[in-house]
Amino acid sequence: MREYLGSLYLIAAASIWGGMYVVSKQVLAVVEPLELVWLRYVVALAALVVMGLATGQSWKVRRRDVPLILLIGLIGYCISIWAQFAGTQLSSAQMGAVITSATPAFMVVFARWLLNERITVRKAAAVALATAGVLLIVGGGDGSGSFQLGGAVLVVAALTWALMSVLVKRVPNGYSALVVTTYGILTAALVMTPFVLGRNDLVRLVADSLTVWPGLLYLGIVSTAGAFYFWNKGLQLVDAARGGLYFFFQPLVGTLLGWLFLGEQVGWTFWLGVGGILSGVLLVIRE
Template sequence: MSKLGASPKADWLAVAAVITTVVAWASAFVAIRGVGTSFGAGPLALGRLLIGSTVLGSILLLQGKWVRPNRTQWLQILSVGVFWFAIYNVALNAAEQRVDAGTTSMLIQIGPILVALFAGLLLGEGFPRWLVIGAAIAFAGAVMVGVTTALTTSDTTKTDAGFFGIALCLVSAVTYAIGVLSQKPVLRSVPGLQVTWMACAIGTLCTLPFAPALIGDLADASGAAVGGLLYLGLVPTALAFSTWAYALTRMDAGRLGVTTYAVPPITITLAWLLLGEIPHYLAVVGGAICLVGVGVSRRR
């Protein structure tokens, strides 16, 4: 059911934006995993954000549209840039150096529950019964994924790395939630492309200390790895964040959040086809439990 006053064409454009976002973000988990041996977590985040902000800035310049944010909106955009673009990307890259792409994508899906919990805690929206039940189910699933991933090897060093990787996945989910909470209100009055570019540029500035390491990694990287970096900057960053912002201005946040449920199965399929990588079956079960918990949390 579309929003009041929305045309069928607008609805189809929003659906197309959602599909583009979901597929691009799913492919990002696989691309990060693929180039993770050539780039460090910080340098990869900087390279991706630098490419994304350059492309988005060029488009914004050609459009010539600019809305001057007020102080509150600046703080909200700053929060999106620091948490969702900078910290999230570095933590995600570091996680995928230790955990497979499919497992990572499943754990990130607890983000919507964290959004609701933060809204209850910080915005006074309360903690409905189904939210608490769903959060408990999702937490149990996340624990199952984490323990399975970390313990499916007899190598102690790899086990420790697995636990650390799971912790980094949870950091990514938390910073994602903070970013979504900060982004939604500012999109009511500032264009999505502008918000995305500003946040991406802020994320780039935050990761600039990794510039020397990025230069070194680029010098040693293969052509395929550099191509993967370009893809991450152009598609999952510049394109997908723009289509997400577009969809977020035309759909309810709750309905839009449900669409990200499709990311893990797409990621697992792509990782299997492109990397020959399949999560342990118990990790998949745990991921499914996470998704059930997210679904339960949305009951009214």
């Protein structure tokens, strides 16, 4: 029952993130990636604090666990999420969803390094297939430098999210997933604040654009406060390598919604890359 519940949490998180790329593509037409991530976290923190107070969470963290939680916030919520938005802005919602779906294969490597999980021949083949798929997508694109740069930035997002996801497994079980998520997002928001406040037009831009707020509320409450909590909670219930496999749902949702709502078209190299990534994921699922 524990693993089934963990699977449901992870499926919910990955599906929400698949839709996130479509929403962020629209908002990025008005707000720059760094500012969007910061605004998203401000909204998410308000939602998480309310949830924490309503459920009577304990906010105490032992001193020896502080560096780990700070790393989760810096690597996963600061670097990775900024890279997701920046890469999506330079490429497409579909590319954002598909390249970051290589995360499960990268998690296999980090789980071996940090958690001593054994790398089998099947897992090694999965990493190779996913990497080849990513390279095909980055190199295929539309031939423009911007599109390929966006793909490269999205690879950074996939690597750092994989590392963060494995670090979450090192957090002691006594901590609530909601508390870990809140402190991680708070860390990322504090790191970004000095860079964001120097932009004088941020408040005016958001205040003058009513079309931005629905997207911000979705990104902050649903895809950040909600999905980050689901992801961390799910990872507490299943092992790292298996948990990462539920990213499989992200490219499916992201590609479908990008095609339906943004009219994005894809070429044969894109689908070949998708096949490589998903083949790698399926290899690990079969094991």
